[in-house]
Amino acid sequence: MPLSAPPSPRHAPVRVDTVVRPVRAEAPSGAVPFRLRPADREVLWLYLLTRVAVWTTAYCTRWLFPASGDARVPEPVLASFEHWDWGHFLNIARDGYFPGGPGEGDNREAFFPGLPLVLRAVHVLVPHWTAAGLLVSLVAGAVAAVALARIAALHLPGSRAGGRAALFLLVSPCAVFLAAGYSEALFLALALPAWLAARRRRWLLASVLAAGATTVRVSGLFLAAALVVLFLTTRRDEGAGRKREAAWLLLPGLPALLYFRYLYGRTGDPMAWKHAQERGWYRHFRAPWEAWSQTWHEAFDHTQATGYAAQFQADLLAMVLGLVLLAVLVVRRRWPEAVYIALTLWALGTSYWYMSVARSTLLWWPLWVGLAVWSVRRRWVTLAYLCLVAPLSTVLAITFMSGRWAG
Incomplete structure (x- = not known):
């Protein structure tokens, strides 16, 4: 999803045997899918502790980095989360997309309605x-x-990979956006259970959840494409049941079609969301090498304020990380995940400049799963990761909470 724009114009491959094998969906199990297991409770305790850390950072930010340098009374802690895209989501929820008619000018239709x-x-x-x-x-x-x-545990059963994957996500550099009123957390809450259901051959449930993810972000369509590839690479007997399951995989595209139909009825333009992104965030199509060149220029040629230049630098680094991840997935023949990452990188890497690439890493679950499995086989990975990302996560959280950077 777009963010507020600035003024206009190796790591090693994961050595895990279970990742090398071609994708196979897990057989259905008789366990209740929503019952909490002991490992789930450990993850929830970890989640709670990281939320305490986020709120502690928010409290300190209000006192140490006030909007006015001579403030005697800090702003409410909730003000730490009232920045940038939150305003668009709030306006849509409170007033709708076109309270004053089409052409209002704030480009809020760029955001999906979920x-x-x-x-x-x-x-x-x-x-x-x-x-x-x-x-x-x-x-x-x-x-x-x-x-x-749970997804990570499928790759290396009986290990601590599941908890590691959650840890790596929750302390990642852009993790503050999982706590803010942004769309990443809600998208993952639908997309990851959809993937888990598909791995267990529950295609109807996977399709319904993926449809919910599509209401939240256009990335839901990339998830749908990955589900189709997972379905096609799953070894099952052909028959009427399989054809019926295949039909369900069309469901995730329906919310996007309905939203485009709504926009057409209000504006006469079914792609109004895309054009709003172009107007507000310079997401015009450009060749990948041109987008890289422009982003490099903004990051290192002193054309932007330092805060925005740092954002572009982070997006460049994230794009390199994404390409490395894609190469590892292809080598390991993880075709469904590779499709998801490839489509994501294409969408992010073919606009006027890179934007939100670093934040998009939150949605790259193959990255967190791969790092977790790698950390189980190589103990030093966890320590190295935490030492690297802890300062970055803190700095970026303070920067966002103080309103000094879009993220």
Whole structure:
């Protein structure tokens, strides 16, 4: 999803035997899918501790980095999360997409309606809009953390890979956006259980959850494509049942079609969301090498304020990381995950400049799973990772919470 724009213009391969094998879906099990296991409770305790860390950072940020340098009274802690994209989600949830008619000018139609709809529903019970948004992300983030841990456990059963995957995600450099009223937590809360259901051959459940993910972000369509590849690479007998399951995989595209139809009815342009991104965030199509060159220029040629230049530098690094991840997935023949990452990188790497690439790493679950499995085989990986990302996570959280950077 887009963010506020600036003024206009190796790691080693994962050596894990289970990752080398071609993708096979897990056989259905008779276990209740939503029952918490001991490993899930450990993940939830970890999640709770990281939420305490986020709120501690928010409290300190209000006192140490006030909007006014001579402030005597800090702003409310909730103000730490009222920045950038949150305003768009709030406006949509409260006023709709076109309260003053088409052409209003704030390009809010660039954001898919899933989070605003959930936010509006929660607001019925929680009158404070920001608190409602934080509650949505709090619950969604817990679901996402447990689902990610379960996915990682499929790759290396009986190990601590599940908890490691959740840890690596929750302390990653851009993890503050999982706590804010942004769409990442809600998307993961739908996308990761969808992937887990597909791995267990529950295609109807996977399709319904993926459809929910598509209401939240256009990345849901990339997830749908990965589900199709996973279905095609799953070894099962052909028959009527398989054809029926294949039909369900069309479901994730329906929310996007409905949203495009809505935009067409209001603006006469079914691609109004894409054009809003172009107007507000310079997401015009450009060749990948041109996008890289432009981003490099903004990052290192002193054309932007240092804060925005740092953002571009982070996006360049994230793109390199994504390409390395894609290469590892291809070598390991993880075709479904490779499709998801490839489509994501294409979407992010073919605009005027890179934007939100670093933040998008939150949605790259193959990255967190791969790192977790690698850390089980190589003990030093966990320590090295935490020493590297801890300062970055803290700095980026403070920067976002103080309103000094879009993220």
